[in-house]
Ligand SMILES: [Ca+2]
């Protein structure tokens with residue numbers, strides 16, 4: 001029985017991965033030098049880990065051996081050596097071998113008898129042998145190191161192998177064991193050094209989950225190395241082989257959550273991988289949080305930005321000219337607020353989403369927001385995030401007309417050139433009132449009443465009165481869908497469903513007032529249209545409404561059946577995000593749907609998890625929310641931290657008019673990220689339908705579909721960073 005099994009195994013191996021190696025004539029010995037051969041006193045014991053599956057394989061074509069490998073420790077039990085050295089081969093495949101790059105190979109070799117062992121590296125694609133050496137294994141063990149420069153073709157299918165058959169047909173060995181341990185194969189430091197272990201480049205909080213991603217097979221284990229002392233401080237297994245559709249990579253991951261010591265580190269995988277240096281520290285994201293809020297202040301419109309706080313983005317008052325209500329000769333002062341993105345339009349749907357994110361971020365974790373981020377209102381005794389949100393709220397109040405309707409936007413007919421905002425003198429137009437914008441406005445204003453009533457009761461009351469007027473208007477207003485009139489090319493932000501905005505409006509007003517008519521409206525909309533109430537996007541605002549309702553203890557106490565329905569809804573929203581991450585190599589939730597603003601989609605999904613966690617604490621939501629942040633800060637296939645001035649490698653060439661005009665980098669800004677629809681000429685010239693969706697990104701100021709920034713992309717990031725910081 002046993003013999004049959006052995007021969008079947010041999011046949012299987014001959015017909016698959018090993019066939020080329022056995023048919024190859026013995027190559028000339030490599031001229032690569034042995035750098036050092038030192039005695040090894042003790043063989044390290046393997047570290048047992050759960051989930052581990054070794055990536056080493058053994059083929060016996062002539063003799064017979066059994067492989068017992070745990071990561072970093074390969075034991076070959078030799079029952080019969082056969083007649084050829086390569087008759088028993090232990091190997092690992094899928095290694096990148098890049099032409100011209102030098103790789104450093106090191107390991108400890110020992111055996112229970114003294115005997116020769118052959119090591120070699122081969123390009124499986126064309127069977128070229130890049131390196132081979134005959135070594136001697138002894139009972140005491142020997143440490144070997146080699147530098148190997150790849151002379152042949154580049155391959156992503158390199159094989160590293162150890163041959164332990166008989167060196168000659170006449171050789172006979174009794175039962176013995178050969179052990180290879182502490183094996184490392186990596187690019188030598190003088191080679192191209194694009195790190196290929198993907199991390200959050202800003203780093204990890206000490207007690208947080210710490211996962212890293214390997215975008216190809218890098219062996220069985222990886223090490224955490226102290227960057228100052230160059231010593232290994234932690235070793236962990238590499239886990240879960242997965243084909244990741246969105247990046248077209250075979251990914252693995254590692255987890256060193258148990259290592260919590262603050263410091264500066266880098267990672268090294270067993271085969272061929274390194275990472276950027278990163279930190280483990282408390283308060284690691286705090287400066288970033290301040291910068292992402294301050295980014296909004298640099299988008300301010302209608303006021304003078306002075307260089308002492310705005311730096312290169314200083315400018316005189318902009319867009320203060322009286323605007324015309326489109327299609328009429330009526331004129332209105334609608335100065336103020338923020339420029340939306342890389343353009344100078346101001347849009348109610350995106351502006352309201354932004355202020356809601358800021359206010360909820362503050363409401364969930366007020367202690368994280370300081371009065372010192374470097375805006376004109378720093379030091380006034382109010383958290384700067386609320387000062388900043390108020391800039392937009394004051395503008396939104398100007399966008400409401402006398403009967404409660406809220407205009408959709410203020411724009412120029414065409415996008416301006418790449419000039420500073422105060423140079424843009426084109427006529428301003430106010431576009432028609434919309435039920436979607438009005439619902440958004442009510443949601444933002446009613447929430448503002450709750451947030452600001454202790455800070456500025458008079459302002460809070462103005463917000464509440466405005467919200468009530470617009471809610472009344474909404475009850476008799478019917479949906480219309482915005483499209484640009486002829487001759488206009490501004491951002492449209494068209495929304496053909498106002499159910500979610502009406503729901504948010506009623507929920508926020510019920511939270512602010514406790515009045516029955518608002519609760520009745522929430523219930524009516526929820527019972528009829530719950531399936532339309534998921535989302536924290538400018539177009540789908542429903543999850544905000546559900547969250548605001550669930551924050552109210554009186555809903556839980558007075559109507560527990562309805563409360564349970566609302567709770568189930570928010571938990572379902574969060575579980576959908578969580579489920580989407582389960583087969584993603586980078587632990588994010590977009591499947592392969594990387595559309596315009598994909599980074600904001602990721603931030604928004606992280607925000608949904610944070611909102612759900614705030615209602616029902618769940619460590620899975622905490623960890624997954626952090627996973628979404630880790631992606632944005634560098635743990636992605638592009639090895640890029642998508643927020644300017646963060647991490648080691650971040651965008652430099654934003655699609656942003658002031659940045660181009662001032663020739664400066666806007667700090668703390670989240671770029672749109674990969675867009676597989678290729679919606680600008682730059683990405684169209686670089687990528688095609690075969691490009692992996694999550695790789696369709698370019699750091700180019702002309703790539704408006706992947707490298708623009710926006711207020712409503714930064715705002716969920718603000719909320720996400722603060723939620724992750726608070727949870728850990
Ligand atoms: Ca302040």
Ligand SMILES: [Ca+2]
Pocket residue numbers: 436495496497498499500501538539540541
């Ligand atoms: Ca909508």
Ligand SMILES: [Zn+2]
Pocket residue numbers: 300301302318319339344421
């Ligand atoms: Zn302006």
